[in-house]
Amino acid sequence: MSRPIPPHESAHLHVTGGAPYxxxxxxxxxxxxxxxxxxxxxxxxxxxxxxxxxxxxxxxxxxxxxxxxxxxxxxxxxxxxxxxxxxxxxxxxxxxxxxxxxxxxxxxxxxxxxxxxxxxxxPAVLDPLEARRQQSWVLPPLKLACGDAGAALADAPLQLAGRARVGAQEHxxxxxxxxxxxxxxxxxxxxxxxxxxxxxxxxxxxxxxxxxxxxxxxxxxxxxxxxxxxxxxxxxxxxxxxxxxxxxxxxxxxxxxxxxxxxxTGKRHAVHYDWAAGFGADGLLHGVRIDMVLDAGWSADLSGPVATRAVCHVDNAYYLPAADISACCARTNRQSSTAFRGFGGPQGAFAIEHILDDIAYATGLDPLDVRKRNFYAAQAGTGRDTTPYGQPVADNVIHALVAQLEEDSDYRARRANIAAFNAGSPVIRKGLALTPVKFGISFNLSHLNQAGALVHVYTDGSVLVNHGGTEMGQGLNTKVAQVVAHTLGVPLARIRCTATDTGKVANTSATAASSGSDLNGKAAEAAARR
The missing domain is CATH 3.90.1170.50 (Aldehyde oxidase/xanthine dehydrogenase, a/b hammerhead)
Known part of the structure; x- marks a missing residue:
């Protein structure tokens, strides 16, 4: 029998207005x-x-x-x-x-x-494209390449090129x-x-x-x-x-x-894209060229690692046999753009998703079929299982997962119904999409992937835990308390987490990069074992 899921450790305070901020x-x-x-x-x-x-x-x-x-x-x-x-x-x-x-x-x-x-x-520069024309950056431009993208584009049976943009976003x-x-x-x-x-x-x-x-x-x-x-x-x-x-x-x-x-305060980085793609009539990618211009605002802030993550997430769930990917962080007279959920990952993945949609329209294929055709291979060693930055994609479940989603959602019938509706509706239109995501958690700068914890065990059997992560509604303290309770073999009710405090746990990393539970949970486990 499955155990009941424990509530958020501050849920009773949140709903009664008793949680002090x-x-x-x-x-x-x-x-x-x-x-x-x-x-x-x-x-x-x-x-x-x-x-x-x-x-x-x-x-x-x-x-x-x-x-x-x-x-x-x-x-x-x-x-x-x-x-x-x-x-x-x-x-x-x-x-x-x-x-x-x-x-x-x-x-x-x-x-x-x-x-x-x-x-x-x-003079104020408010357009990141103008900043690029002036070669005004907050950091040097980035480039990631694999294969011969120029030759792949030239030799592909079909080619497309275009521009796209995603705007800024307030937290x-x-x-x-x-x-x-x-x-x-x-x-x-x-x-x-x-x-x-x-x-x-x-x-x-x-x-x-x-x-x-x-x-x-x-x-x-x-x-x-x-x-x-x-x-x-x-x-x-x-x-x-x-x-x-x-x-x-x-x-x-x-x-x-x-x-x-x-x-x-700054926002999510707005990004301008210039792209070109070479592909076959079956929608299979031969090569891509993607040039991203990020609006960094007036100072560097975290634009460097955001741009790095954007470049490393352009492939999303798809194998790119040849790619030429570049990104520059343009200096503009705006607030400094900063970290935002996904940290450049959404901006990178948007580029390839936009390209695959355009390929689907150009070939008349269903957009999901184009995506499935370009997925990383399910099995290692096929030559289609390595990212543009050289990392093998292991434990790839995308094929089975999407097949199950396609069946469970009745995707084909719903697509047919939508097509019939749109054919008879000149104004109101419907749409349907199934979009995969491959996202790398933790920090690109590997030494930031560390955490600390302090565990006190009192003579009455109660336990007090302090760790370097911060609670912002995501339930981190609840998860860390569960780890400690499991490690010590005591009921969760005996565990209490205190405020994050630099006087107790020093030299912490930011609670970010989808790694707070993993890093602080393992630190608390190590402290409890000791």
Whole structure:
């Protein structure tokens, strides 16, 4: 008999409103509130900033600029190319320029509007294709090739070429960006941040303040969603709240309004595609050429690994005998594009799915038949089981899986019914698609595929677990608790997970790349065994 599935460890708190998020935490005595002053230009030099009216506004305690940062004015995830507060020049509409600290959030937001700022506008590039024409990148272009794509395209019985585009996408996590920081003894700092990467927040804050990491403690009990938008881009809010708390020696909370949140933070990378494909009348691919231009925004952020994953997911579930795949991360005067669920994988897979649909239309074949014909081989050693980047596709179940889905969904009959409906309906049309996905989990940068856990066993038989992953609604704490209960051979009710805390588990990777359960679960298992 199967066991009942345990509920999410915080389900009873979620449904009763008892689960505290950062903004629900009781505020310490003397807590101040912060608001951001944002750039009104996509690209401009800052020629003058006058905060006299801001400082005279009710409740204002301080106005902070880049000059107030004692350490490094940078929160770039990979490169040191992203100032926390703009210094001398702004690069996108909504870039933080200054911060106002006041007794209440409303006073801080109101006062920020009174700043007198002069800007000298500069040319702004908003089109990634124009950035490519100018050879303006945030990182060098990438290229992946296998076989002789040029010859394959030239020799193929049929050829097609085209252009496509996918747009940006807002994460729209239910809980917006937020950080709450307060000074502790001897110059240390405690930070509650809605972030997927506590260690990166610890490092960014410590570097900004010019102190060692052991003086900054970051705690994350739960997030109201992240989807990648709180992997790197929570840093600017964490750093500004921490800076204000450090300067004023008071607790400071920074919670931007949703519109400011959306102005400041980046989206999923929009991508432009130019492609060419060579194929036979049976729909079988002979070769492809795909050129991707990603809108990276104004700084590198995580565009490099996103582009790498996009390039490595162009094949999706299909064997490409010859491929020429390139990607460039174009620098534009927009928010820095960032991590988003799939992390470039959806943008890469979209390209080949678009191409196969066009091949189906050109040959008159059913789109599913074209896909099935191009699947990686079910058996190894056939010569059609290796990706463009040289990895053999093992344990390939796509053929059997799609065959079962095709039968269970009554795909053929439904396609016939849709065709009959569309033939008699000049306005309203119906469609049907069955789309496979091959997705690589974990980080392309292999040393990030690590985790840590701390397991305490008390004399009453209860167990307390802390691990480096963050809970954002996906049930990670529940899964880790199940692993520990199974490993120790005790009931799940005896296990309790605490907040993610850099003071307990250090040097963590981000909870991302579909690997949080695997990495942190195995770390907790190892700790429980020990």
């Amino acid at each position: 950062v903004d629900d935490l009781p505020e310490l005595a003397g807590t101040l509130h912060c608001a951001l002053g944002l750039s009104p230009h996509a690209h401009a030099r800052i020629t003058a900033l006058d905060f006299e009216a801001v400082r005279a506004a009710p409740g204002v305690r301080a106005v902070l600029t880049a000059a107030d940062i004692p350490g490094l004015n940078d929160c770039g995830a990979v490169l040191h190319d992203e100032p926390i507060l703009a210094a001398g020049e702004v690069h996108y509409l909504g870039q933080p320029v200054f911060a106002v600290v006041a007794d209440t959030r409303e006073q801080a937001r109101h006062a920020a509007r009174h700043a007198a700022a002069d800007y000298a506008p500069l 729209f996590y239910l809980e917006g960006q937020i950080a709450y920081a307060w000074p502790t003894e001897d110059g240390d700092l405690h930070l509650h941040s809605s972030t997927q990467h506590p260690t990166e927040m610890q490092h960014a804050v410590a570097t900004m303040l010019g102190v060692t990491s052991n003086r900054v403690r970051v705690e994350v009990r739960r997030m109201g969603g992240g989807f990648g938008g709180k992997e790197s881009q929570s840093a600017v809010f964490a750093c500004i709240a921490a800076l204000a708390a450090h300067r004023l020696q008071r607790p400071v909370k920074l919670r931007p309004d949703r519109d400011d949140d959306m102005l400041v």
